[in-house]
Amino acid sequence: MNIGEISKRSGVPAKTIRYYEDIGLIQPERTPNGYRVFSETDLHRLSFLGRARKLGFSIEDCRALIRLYEDEARASAEVKDLAMNHLGRVEEKIAQLQHMRNSLVEVIEDCAGDHSPDCAILDRLAGRML
Amino acid sequence: MNIGEISKRSGVPAKTIRYYEDIGLIQPERTPNGYRVFSETDLHRLSFLGRARKLGFSIEDCRALIRLYEDEARASAEVKDLAMNHLGRVEEKIAQLQHMRNSLVEVIEDCAGDHSPDCAILDRLAGRML
DNA sequence: GCGATCCTTCCAGTCGCTGGAAGGGTTGCG
């Protein structure tokens, strides 16, 4: 199958698939005219990658996950470790954003939001804390 | 004051300050030898930028915020609008990450994390849902 | 005069794509 079809079937954009080939995540064959040819295995791999990316795993994590997936002698502990590290990073990011959110809500609440130029948000950004 | 001092005083790295000059957020003077010279106003501006960036405002938002800050005829409603739009984006991001987090927790829970190669995480990524 | 520390510019890299240009191949229809 060619790139358009595998793109539709895997849900991964053609551009992204070419990029994944560039960085060595997949190695499709080529027809004599230069078109990429993908196998069912490539389709599985791309779907796997699509799901992993949706869970927020980095490309390097995905590389490791695929290696583990194809390693019959893997220990599930290694996969779990990788996933838990990722989870930790996601939770850290959430905490940061929630902190941001709380500060934003706080300053927004104090701002009248009317025609007057007096603005608690600007005051706060300018360092004039209340 | 030169870039090292304003960097220390504002908490904004020198590299970042040069970058901000590049993109027109600040316009320091220059000494005859080419060194940047910063005023107290620049210090206020950089501190303002530092605080806005900590709240997650984009550079373009910061540009708008500074314009509003320096516009005596502003309406606080405009600032509040900008901040609320940003808050919306932050909350959206949080929701996305929480969704990710929930999925991750779910798959991680189902993985033994032992010496066996059987792994619910890989199964899930491979499309074999339980 | 010398070394340490400052400053300068410019280029490249981060991350994971995404858009677009320029060009060639294939398919289907009249």
Next chain:
DNA sequence: CGCAACCCTTCCAGCGACTGGAAGGATCGC
């Protein structure tokens, strides 16, 4: 057979907001 429509290719540039590093010049204290 000609043509349009649509597929494919490569390569380059850009996103956001910096950050690291190289190469070189200026200043400062001893």
